[in-house]
Amino acid sequence: MKKINRYSTKTGLWALAMALVCIIGSCKKNDGYNKEPVSTDKAKPGVVTNVQVKNFNGGAYITYDLPNSENILYVLAKYNINDKTARETKSSYYTDTVAVDGFADVKDYEVTLTTISRANVASDPVKVTVHPNTPFYKLVKPSLTIATDFGGVAINALNPNRKDLGVILIALDNSTKALEVADQHYTNTDTISYTVRGFPSVPTKFGVYLTDKFGNLSDTTIVTLTPLFETQLDKTKFSVYKKASDSDIGYGWELPYLWDGKTDGYSNGWHTQPGTGKPLQCTFGLGVLTQLSRIKIWERPLEYAFFHGNPKNFTFWGSSKESPADVVLPASASVGTVVGDWVNLSNYRYPNPPSGLQPGFTNGTDEKFVEAGVDFVVPTSAPPVKYLRLLVHDTWGKGDVTHLMEVSVYGKPQ
The missing domain is CATH 2.60.40.10 (Immunoglobulins)
Known part of the structure; x- marks a missing residue:
């Protein structure tokens, strides 16, 4: 067995410790920046x-x-x-x-x-x-329009260069008797089109203007408009109107659950039966002939958000008949198409996850978006209807079933 030289080992450890002390002692505190001047040359530089x-x-x-x-x-x-x-x-x-x-x-x-x-x-x-050319907020302003809509006003503009812009709506405040900011909408889409609701159906002074990311403001368009009357239809008057072409029900999620007021992911909604080969569709009565303004839907939330059987592309068809006859509707049709007793009210696509994440990898922001429900506007050119038929073309999960938690319908009863 080799004998250890304890003296040399101790001396080596001592030397190592002293070296570490020297290294530590030579270190300077780093404040995150160099306090020394970049240059000591104080001469005035030349000009461009x-x-x-x-x-x-x-x-x-x-x-x-x-x-x-x-x-x-x-x-x-x-x-x-x-x-x-x-x-x-x-x-x-x-x-x-x-x-x-x-x-x-x-x-x-x-x-x-x-x-x-x-x-x-x-x-x-x-x-x-x-001498700058016309700034983009001024280029967009001539296309900016404000018009009467159900429960408020519709605002439209063209932004072909997709610049960051703010659309500011002002309205006469009854308490201050002044035009106050009622809505602020920021976007960089090429087409600006949305509705601001919550106004009574009385003549109201509105104004709308644009702002850019630098704080520049366009001139203001001032108009007096009377929003169209809008109310939420009474769901107690809704009724099942099941026809032969409608989907069979799956898992006990009967159609009346679609208007029971429950939007959480733990209650029942409407759910179709897989493997039937039928269109993904349901039909129900509104109880009153109505000029529709919008239809709000709540897709299945939580882990089903932007997934599984939640509708992605779909169409609402309507009928004003007292007892509309059943018919197999086309998988694709333009708005206003009439097939038997049914008219295509509009074709819709559920929005992509607001987080920008891919479906299947969504986050809490996307779940909250689903839980809040999404409005789908019915064109003012659509005729009044008494029955609705929802036809789902495809789902986020691309399967043969679909499901929804809740639907609310708005408009002006006739």
């Missing part, structure tokens, strides 16, 4: 030259030649985009262009360019004039 401007919608690209110096850190552009907002834009030493944007109007604006050194010393200012 050969400045040129290329305008675009709401802004401009400014190109230039940098002074011949390795001590330059960036070029700073300062400018006012409207009568109350100042902006700054920086462009690094490695590029010859700075973009300035957010301008409110089509007119001359002054931009001040300064070269900043690595020692944070600014050059003399160079002033340049830009």
